[in-house]
Amino acid sequence: MKHTTKNPTPYHHGDLRRALIDRAIEVVETEGVEAVSLRALARDIGVSHAAPIRHFPTRSALLAAIAKRGITTLLASAGQRANEHGMSSLEKLRSMAEGYVAWAAEYPAHHMLIRNQDVMRHADDELHREANAYARLHEELIRQAQAEGWRSDQNTHTLFVEITALTSGLALVASDPIYRTVLPGQLHAKEVGSILGRFFSEA
Amino acid sequence: MKHTTKNPTPYHHGDLRRALIDRAIEVVETEGVEAVSLRALARDIGVSHAAPIRHFPTRSALLAAIAKRGITTLLASAGQRANEHGMSSLEKLRSMAEGYVAWAAEYPAHHMLIRNQDVMRHADDELHREANAYARLHEELIRQAQAEGWRSDQNTHTLFVEITALTSGLALVASDPIYRTVLPGQLHAKEVGSILGRFFSEA
DNA sequence: AGAGTAATGTTGTCAGTGACAACATAGAAT
DNA sequence: ATTCTATGTTGTCACTGACAACATTACTCT
Numbered sequence: 001m002k003h004t005t006k007n008p009t010p011y012h013h014g015d016l017r018r019a020l021i022d023r024a025i026e027v028v029e030t031e032g033v034e035a036v037s038l039r040a041l042a043r044d045i046g047v048s049h050a051a052p053i054r055h056f057p058t059r060s061a062l063l064a065a066i067a068k069r070g071i072t073t074l075l076a077s078a079g080q081r082a083n084e085h086g087m088s089s090l091e092k093l094r095s096m097a098e099g100y101v102a103w104a105a106e107y108p109a110h111h112m113l114i115r116n117q118d119v120m121r122h123a124d125d126e127l128h129r130e131a132n133a134y135a136r137l138h139e140e141l142i143r144q145a146q147a148e149g150w151r152s153d154q155n156t157h158t159l160f161v162e163i164t165a166l167t168s169g170l171a172l173v174a175s176d177p178i179y180r181t182v183l184p185g186q187l188h189a190k191e192v193g194s195i196l197g198r199f200f201s202e203a
Numbered sequence: 204m205k206h207t208t209k210n211p212t213p214y215h216h217g218d219l220r221r222a223l224i225d226r227a228i229e230v231v232e233t234e235g236v237e238a239v240s241l242r243a244l245a246r247d248i249g250v251s252h253a254a255p256i257r258h259f260p261t262r263s264a265l266l267a268a269i270a271k272r273g274i275t276t277l278l279a280s281a282g283q284r285a286n287e288h289g290m291s292s293l294e295k296l297r298s299m300a301e302g303y304v305a306w307a308a309e310y311p312a313h314h315m316l317i318r319n320q321d322v323m324r325h326a327d328d329e330l331h332r333e334a335n336a337y338a339r340l341h342e343e344l345i346r347q348a349q350a351e352g353w354r355s356d357q358n359t360h361t362l363f364v365e366i367t368a369l370t371s372g373l374a375l376v377a378s379d380p381i382y383r384t385v386l387p388g389q390l391h392a393k394e395v396g397s398i399l400g401r402f403f404s405e406a
Numbered sequence: 407a408g409a410g411t412a413a414t415g416t417t418g419t420c421a422g423t424g425a426c427a428a429c430a431t432a433g434a435a436t
Numbered sequence: 437a438t439t440c441t442a443t444g445t446t447g448t449c450a451c452t453g454a455c456a457a458c459a460t461t462a463c464t465c466t
Contacts, residue, residue, distance in 0.1 A: 012414060012461060034237075034321035039452060048416045050455085055414090059453065112320065118237035120381050128384055135385040157387065158394045161376055162369075164386070165398070169372030173364055178323050181331055182338040183367070184360065191361045195368070215432065215443060242423060251445045253426085258443090262424065409465090416459070423452080430445070436438085 009046065017055040019045045021066055028109040033116055036063065060122035067119055068127045070110025074103050075134050082137055089144035094200035096138065097167045101192050104171035111175045138163070150202065166199060212249065220258040222248045224269055231312040236319055239266065263325035270322055271330045273313030277306050278337050285340055292347035297403035299341065300370045304395050307374035314378045353405065369402060
């Protein structure tokens with residue numbers, strides 16, 4: 001016989017996969033990657049301890065899935081910025097860097113995860129392919145900017161390293177709570193803009 | 204009755220603390236922070252599973268102790284570079300940045316640990332104090348370099364962020380295995396020198 | 407509509423781990 | 437020599453990831 005009243009705890013959750021991801025992101029942001037436990041997530045959500053396995057075979061798979069989602073959105077945003085009309089390669093480079101830093105600040109959990117050795121170690125090939133796609137897009141733009149006259153006398157690889165370092169560093173400072181202990185004062189988006197503006201200038 | 208032959212496995216290890224640290228560093232470098240397990244370390248070394256607790260009350264304490272040791276040596280090296288005679292503040296800044304990147308490349312495990320959110324979260328106040336000492340030394344040098352004419356028109360905080368980001372980023376690229384997937388080719392010390400030389404130039 | 411199948415959730419279990427307590431041993435101090 | 441303290445061992449507990457066997461729901465095909 002069917003219930004006429006709503007069942008308070010239905011057998012099936014509805015969107016457990018999404019719920020796991022959302023809760024995991026919360027935990028990463030508040031307590032760190034280490035604190036993510038499949039059983040604790042299940043408890044928080046209100047399902048049995050083994051339910052998560054239907055969606056993510058291992059804990060690493062869950063974290064890697066979140067990281068992958070992050071890289072995908074980042075790559076999409078970068079692709080857009082790199083294909084904007086009426087922009088020089090140099091302007092595109094700057095836009096990509098700004099986009100990266102802004103993305104890290106907006107999604108600190110995703111950023112932490114893609115920076116986490118233990119997570120990336122268990123990531124599948126596609127994730128690494130996407131990360132490489134981002135790097136190659138970057139590299140190609142640098143080459144073009146150099147062809148258009150920007151720092152054309154410098155070694156492309158060195159320039160790539162420099163841009164990668166500066167961008168990654170800014171993303172770190174923008175999203176990593178560790179820096180909040182060390183940094184005197186808050187990091188403002190305007191500062192990032194000013195730093196990148198200076199770096200990606202014609203001079 | 205006493206043995207006249209050497210006991211192959213003495214009751215006391217001799218220097219278990221050191222052995223734990225050494226083995227933990229190896230594991231961090233080869234398998235990542237996550238793979239460090241007190242019980243596994245004990246097994247590898249050949250002591251009982253609870254022996255490590257005499258030296259480090261928790262797993263976090265062990266990792267934090269290694270991180271602290273790292274920051275201490277880093278700070279010592281930075282202090283030396285900052286007090287070198289016959290160097291302008293700008294040259295000292297450059298030397299500090301180079302020292303940091305070289306340190307990260309030489310001690311990747313230590314660098315990973317001080318960058319690890321989960322480790323630093325459980326670190327004691329003294330560790331944070333040392334990290335702050337490093338930052339304040341940095342800041343003071345920037346102020347002096349500006350007083351001596353370098354980028355004197357720029358905001359000190361923004362400059363601090365920029366240097367921190369560039370240095371941290373280079374250290375990441377120099378020591379983090381993740382970048383080996385993305386980077387086309389190896390990172391050479393010469394490149395780091397060229398990047399920092401350009402950045403810390405009078406021009 | 408109804409049967410059969412796939413997807414999803416549950417219960418039970420196992421080995422590995424961190425942490426703790428109680429006990430054992432060796433070396434140092436008096 | 438006796439006692440004390442540092443260090444190591446054994447035993448145990450709760451928690452976790454992973455897996456297997458089973459239950460329930462949703463979906464599909466006719």
